[in-house]
Amino acid sequence: MMPKDIISISDLRRKEILQLLDLSAELKVKRGKDPMQALLSNRSLAMIFEKPSTRTRVSFEVAMTELGGHALYLNSDDLQLGRSETICDTAMVLSRYVHAITARVYSHETVLELAKCADIPVINALSDAEHPCQLLADLLTIRERKGDFQGLRVAWIGDGNNVCNSLILASAITDMHLSVACPAGYEPDRTVLRHARELDGDVMVVNDPKEAASGADVLYTDVWVSMGDEKEEGERLRDFDGFQINENLLNHANPDCIVLHCLPAHRGQEITGEVLDGAHSAVLDQAENRLHVQKALLVMLMAGQ
Ligand code: CP
Ligand code: NVA
Secondary structure: OOOEOOHHHOOOOOOHHHHHHHHHHHHHHHOOOHHHHOOOOOOOEEEEEEEOOOHHHHHHHHHHOOOOEEEEEEEEOOOOOHHOOHHHHHHHHHHHOOOOOEEEEEHHHHHHHHHHHOOOEEEOOOOOOOOOOHHHHHHHHHHHHOOOOOOOEEEEOOOOOOHHHHHHHHEEEEEEEEEEEOOOOOOOOOOHHHHHHOOOEEEEEEEHHHHHOOOOOOOEEEEOOOOOOHHHHHHHHHOOOOOEEEEEOOOOOOOOOOEEEEOOOOOOEEEOOHHHHHHOOHHHHHHHHHHHHHHHHHHHHHHHO
């Protein structure tokens, strides 16, 4: 049984994630070949964006088109929401027009409020706390490359941010061992770590990238300055010095390690161009898989609408 909304990756249990990945893989193979893909004909998706996006916006819109439905891109500044109509009124009105809402927001509270007031499914398309759709694509990528999750060693190098929070919960749900290496002061949210441990997750937080990367099957990083953190850019670039994924760090991981980055990337900051574009990198598969997992997610959430 799927939940109504996907606000956190932990809204899904292991069984639902595996079902979703199976459907994603099926839709991926059958893309463009099978009429069964028109699973969402006459369905509409409202896509609210408070922040920029390339992958999330395009993959959701193409997903709806290929499933026979329609997606509306709604920049929050162009909505009455931007002129102080309440989040709740917006959610209730959209529920009368469309069949699901996806929202990329600054504050996690905004997407929670949308979900509380909407009668239709609400999907978090990135908040300051989580990026669940990204993690679904990452799990599909890891499964494609490694076959299974059980016992894999994953290392996160960099900021304990929204993507890291979702990775912590996703690793706990899928039984992967996770080491998170952050500079002091940039560790992940304690509530998220506690939640992961309640889910029996094996997660370790350290301040040494080499310690985290040692023996890793998956190395994952993200930008040092997330959307909304721009004012801290100078300080962050100094604080994250030494937390780059480069050839030297890669040498501490398993020889068949894959490198993930949710993108957009800053070559020369959190990762070198050599590694991002190198043989271990799976970043383009990750980006492509956003399309396939979001199709599966939309189908599974909207099936009852
Ligand atoms: N990874 C990701 O969410 O990319 P966009 O910001 O381009 O959507
Ligand atoms: N942590 C980044 C992810 C971008 C997809 C941000 O929030 O800007």
